[in-house]
Amino acid sequence: MILFDHVTKQYATQNRPALEDVSLEIEKGEFIFLVGPSGSGKSTFLRLVLREERANSGTVWVLGKELNRLSNWKIPTLRRQIGTVFQDFRLLPNKTVFENVAFALEVIGKPSSHIKKVVPEVLEVVGLEGKEGRRPDELSGGEQQRVAIARAFVNRPMLLIADEPTGNLDPGTSIGIMKLLDRINKLGTTVVMSTHDSQIVDQMRRRVVELEKGHVVRDQSRGVYGYAR
């Protein structure tokens, strides 16, 4: 699913590499937490997977493609198979819930008959049935994140990238979001989630990869957030 082989990423403006000699394999169907302090390289890792950045050395394989050799015009095809969720939801404020989810399908040229069928389905999966006509500012933070997850999941991607999806939510709401991500994972989608939320990591007991200063310092199946080293 994802394979990092001795990957180093150095941003031109920084002295220290954001990721240094990182090797990591993520299997199909896994649910994996990416933890570590700010600046440890979690976001860089996710950006490399999305091919928003290119590695300086080493190879990155995602969904069977070697990203360094992937030509620019093939990137959209890759991203269609990856759902993405962010801390700040990134919804379009002037569109309704339905339209926000439908937007993801419209811009990749899906026919409206298909959209009318799958958008209500995915809104039901995330528990937003009956709120199709609301705008983002009429929703709670948790509901907004559910819209974002619906948008990420509407194409039934093989892989879901979640960059601190509960970072802006209170603990109770976060649990709901985690249940939803867990459900999506059980439907067969690999989930890679970066987080600072120790409670969630400890409760879920899934694979944990800890980054520190650009290195993988821990890789543990059924791990917890703060592991005594």
Add this chain to the structure above:
Amino acid sequence: MRATFVAAEVGNGLRRNLTMTVAVIITVAVSLSLFGAALLVRAQVSTMKDFWYDKVEVSIFLCSKGSDTPSCAGGAVTDAQRDQIRTDLESLRPLVEEIYYESKKEAYDRFKAQFKNSPIVDNVTENALPESFRVKLSDPTKYEVVASAFAGRPGIEQVNDQRQILDKFFKLLGGLQLIALLIALVMLVVTVLLIVNTMRVAAFSRRRETSIMRLVGASNFYIQLPFLLEAALAAGIGALLAIGALVVMKVVLVDQVLAPSFQFTAFVGWDAVAAIAPVMLITGVGLAGIAAFFTLRKYLRV
């Protein structure tokens, strides 16, 4: 590809960025109007050249009594000299197409007709006007052949090429056309810069949408198409306005003002306007499209 979605995006974009859209339309309209005007002047010059070069003649003025050029030292032209000149002209066929002799009397009649409303006529007598040969050339550019053969010969006062007079006039028109073209060029540069800036603002104001589009895997083409269509549409409207201005120039300036006042010459017809209009449209839309394309490549990267 979903046409309705793209059309809705284009409409939204144009409305949200209305002031910039209007600015683009106006600059495109103004610059293309100038461009069109320059092309119209060029068409006018070529029409007039066709019209006049068909009619221009080389005039060989013969000596009269009292002419003070050296070749007229022998007084007025003699019959023998006149006959010799005619024979020599005949020998220059086929370059010389027509030879027409104008006597003092005919010259005076023509002069009177030409200046019939002017008091000048009263001061000119038949004797003051020279007799002449009017020669029409099959190729007006070969004037030199005739001039070198006859200028300075005894009995000939002067050899005149009407084309030289016309050429001065055409040079003036050519200069006007060049100025119009230069201004049009500057305006087109301004237009391109404005479009570049408009696209930057548009890309910035919709960065939220475009970033989501990139994330969910919309192709570059799909992301850029609404922007490109917006630029092309605004430029197209501007070009249509400019074409309207061109039509007004033709109807009002050429047909209603110039043509009645200068009846002795030909003016551009609608065929010239029909040829210029598509050039304007393509220039406008093409420039806008290219400018937008390169701006977007920079600001809407994958």
